[in-house]
Amino acid sequence: MNRTVRSALLAALLCIASPAIAADTINVCVWGTITGPDALVNGMSYGTHDYFTYLNQNKGGIAGFKVNSLLLDGRYKLDEELKIYRRCVDQENAVFINGWSTGAAKALRETVTQDGVPFISETFSSEVVDPVKYPYVFVAGPTYEQQMLVGLRAAKAAGAKKVVLMHGDNEYGRGPVTVVRKSGEIEKMGLELVDAIEFKYDAQDLTAQLLRVKSKKPDVIYIQSSTPQTLVILRDAAKVGLPPTKFIGNMYNISPTIPQQLGAAAEGFRAIQIYADYGADIPAMKEILTFKAKNEVAKQDVYYMKGWLEGKVMAAGIENAIKKNGGKVPADLKAFRKSIRDETEALKNLDVGGITPPLTFANHQGSTQARMAKVKNGHYVSVGSWIDAR
Amino acid sequence: MATLRKLAVPILFLVTMLASLTLGRFGAYLVHSVAIAAIGALGLNLLTGFCGQISFAQGALLGVGAYTAGNLGNAGWGIWAIVGAGVASAMTSLAIGLPALRLRGLYYAIATLAAQFILEYLFKILEPITNGISGLLIQPLKLFGRPVVGDQALAVLSLALLLAAYSFLRWLMKTNVGRAMLIVRENELVAKGMGIDVARTKIWAFVTSGFITGVAGAMIGFTTRLANPEAFQLSLSVDQVAMIIVGGQGTWAGPFLGAAFVVLLPEAIQRTGEAFDIARLLFALRDMAFGLLIILFLLFEPRGLSALLRRLVRWVSSLLPSTRTSVLTVKSHPSPPGDPNE
Numbered sequence: 088m089n090r091t092v093r094s095a096l097l098a099a100l101l102c103i104a105s106p107a108i109a110a111d112t113i114n115v116c117v118w119g120t121i122t123g124p125d126a127l128v129n130g131m132s133y134g135t136h137d138y139f140t141y142l143n144q145n146k147g148g149i150a151g152f153k154v155n156s157l158l159l160d161g162r163y164k165l166d167e168e169l170k171i172y173r174r175c176v177d178q179e180n181a182v183f184i185n186g187w188s189t190g191a192a193k194a195l196r197e198t199v200t201q202d203g204v205p206f207i208s209e210t211f212s213s214e215v216v217d218p219v220k221y222p223y224v225f226v227a228g229p230t231y232e233q234q235m236l237v238g239l240r241a242a243k244a245a246g247a248k249k250v251v252l253m254h255g256d257n258e259y260g261r262g263p264v265t266v267v268r269k270s271g272e273i274e275k276m277g278l279e280l281v282d283a284i285e286f287k288y289d290a291q292d293l294t295a296q297l298l299r300v301k302s303k304k305p306d307v308i309y310i311q312s313s314t315p316q317t318l319v320i321l322r323d324a325a326k327v328g329l330p331p332t333k334f335i336g337n338m339y340n341i342s343p344t345i346p347q348q349l350g351a352a353a354e355g356f357r358a359i360q361i362y363a364d365y366g367a368d369i370p371a372m373k374e375i376l377t378f379k380a381k382n383e384v385a386k387q388d389v390y391y392m393k394g395w396l397e398g399k400v401m402a403a404g405i406e407n408a409i410k411k412n413g414g415k416v417p418a419d420l421k422a423f424r425k426s427i428r429d430e431t432e433a434l435k436n437l438d439v440g441g442i443t444p445p446l447t448f449a450n451h452q453g454s455t456q457a458r459m460a461k462v463k464n465g466h467y468v469s470v471g472s473w474i475d476a477r
Numbered sequence: 478m479a480t481l482r483k484l485a486v487p488i489l490f491l492v493t494m495l496a497s498l499t500l501g502r503f504g505a506y507l508v509h510s511v512a513i514a515a516i517g518a519l520g521l522n523l524l525t526g527f528c529g530q531i532s533f534a535q536g537a538l539l540g541v542g543a544y545t546a547g548n549l550g551n552a553g554w555g556i557w558a559i560v561g562a563g564v565a566s567a568m569t570s571l572a573i574g575l576p577a578l579r580l581r582g583l584y585y586a587i588a589t590l591a592a593q594f595i596l597e598y599l600f601k602i603l604e605p606i607t608n609g610i611s612g613l614l615i616q617p618l619k620l621f622g623r624p625v626v627g628d629q630a631l632a633v634l635s636l637a638l639l640l641a642a643y644s645f646l647r648w649l650m651k652t653n654v655g656r657a658m659l660i661v662r663e664n665e666l667v668a669k670g671m672g673i674d675v676a677r678t679k680i681w682a683f684v685t686s687g688f689i690t691g692v693a694g695a696m697i698g699f700t701t702r703l704a705n706p707e708a709f710q711l712s713l714s715v716d717q718v719a720m721i722i723v724g725g726q727g728t729w730a731g732p733f734l735g736a737a738f739v740v741l742l743p744e745a746i747q748r749t750g751e752a753f754d755i756a757r758l759l760f761a762l763r764d765m766a767f768g769l770l771i772i773l774f775l776l777f778e779p780r781g782l783s784a785l786l787r788r789l790v791r792w793v794s795s796l797l798p799s800t801r802t803s804v805l806t807v808k809s810h811p812s813p814p815g816d817p818n819e
Binding site: 121122134158159160165166167169170173174176177178193194197200201214256257258259261262 | 502503506507510591601607610611612614626628636700701703704705706707708743744747756757760761763
């Protein structure tokens, strides 16, 4: 075999082993529950996708390279999400992927690590956050368990003694509650856990469960569930005479839908706030308004802000990787992905336009801080200062 | 000609297997998704299409297969984990089917629906086996001591299992048991009158269908690497029923065509939306389009895609002068709906 043929074969093999990417665009993938049971909070996916459009329209993309952002619908179905992941990695050559559910993040965490693709998920599950075991997986805030601790610490500081936990009968509901109960943190805080009530995730009536809660005479009831279930809980709590001021929900309960639909039955309800609300007087909001002048903003809520923030984190990691490569997009996709991972992990005090305090990603979470927000006159208002959940 | 027809299916499988090896991960993922769905649909087709027992517990039986394979695979059983999953699902199917010896038609369907809900609940509470709500993390399937992790390898394995299931069922339907199932489907009283042991025939159908479904469930477990209760809900049973309705129940091509249709339709709609820049609009319309297509099938072609395919083949054949005679022969002796020889 002559040298030319051997060189050509070697080059072909290298191309197969490490596919090259077009040097003028950067591909990213975003999937969410555009349709499905969690669609109320899908502003997160729109927010990230829109941020890349904003960069293309106003900043010339990232470091002068246009971003090709693909928004897909995972429908909150594991098989659909696994399929989309393969499309993003294999067909779209995405350099950074923004995924959705806890189940998919858990199922994919090892695959993501083997593939070496930076992956940021909407989940806050502690089971996917491990910079050593899963070095390519990132989340954007305190875990569900940490949120629960922030909420209970705030309640304790306000004088609470007895606590009840309410959660859905799925992974998202039961998992974090189990972790916190086993850790003994509730007792260490000086609180007494008087009951933990599990309910069907798609329950439409929880009157019986709330009568049981009432009989325990708790000072605080922490809800580990999503917005649709919290609507049912607060509605039925009003029926049995439990005031909304006793309830605390996690960050997926800070939806404006709750005061809008429940009115007085939501007054005083508290939820965990990690991100600034849509419309807040912060620099990131000015960017969003610039985007809105030319485009439609599908969801105008706090979850959109979370998505916008995740877009900023992804873009910062990509931009730093390009800078490190002398201002060029590396031709080797695998190396580019690895570099983006390293640069995302190295982000320190990243200014996210006031959506959260500056972020450092060495822990793969960014922020571990949260504060309480309370429904007052039909709107969430921040109460108290940021609490670090670590 | 007859030899060629016999060889056509294995050749088709072989070509698909070889093609899977050249596909990217996404393409290979689609191949194994369709193949696994088709194995499950073949199992259901035996029970419903050939033996006339309507079941809505298929999703839960797939779950039994996935959990069993997960536990056995994690314990180092290798390929035997798939066999174990088949056995576990077969036993579960038998347990569900026993009431069918007394129940018929809609009443049996309701009993299987109850079984689906009971099994869903068991998946959640039997934590030592299922790991409860969190789900069971499954190690990669080991074949000859080596992990099978690539989508291409999983596609080839799924196709091999699909071929094995198909071949076994074709053989079964040529035996007395298979023929008895067809008579039981048509009329149980007539079957009894002909000296067929109806109970035993049904038990065969439950066990065989359960085993094949368990194999499909095992492959779901090994491809997703996570078995959790949310993945094996009633909607999965409905998808499986839709596969045999859309494909054509009681036919051989039906489970294949139905599985391909149900698995690939969302992707086809998604890609169409992207091509015309209306993907966001189609997100919402995708499920509706799926439901609408099923209604259209029930209205205009209740015998499913396999009947459409047959008509297409006849039409193409009619264009070829040399085959006209045989087409006319077929037309003059149309097969009854659900004839497995179709």
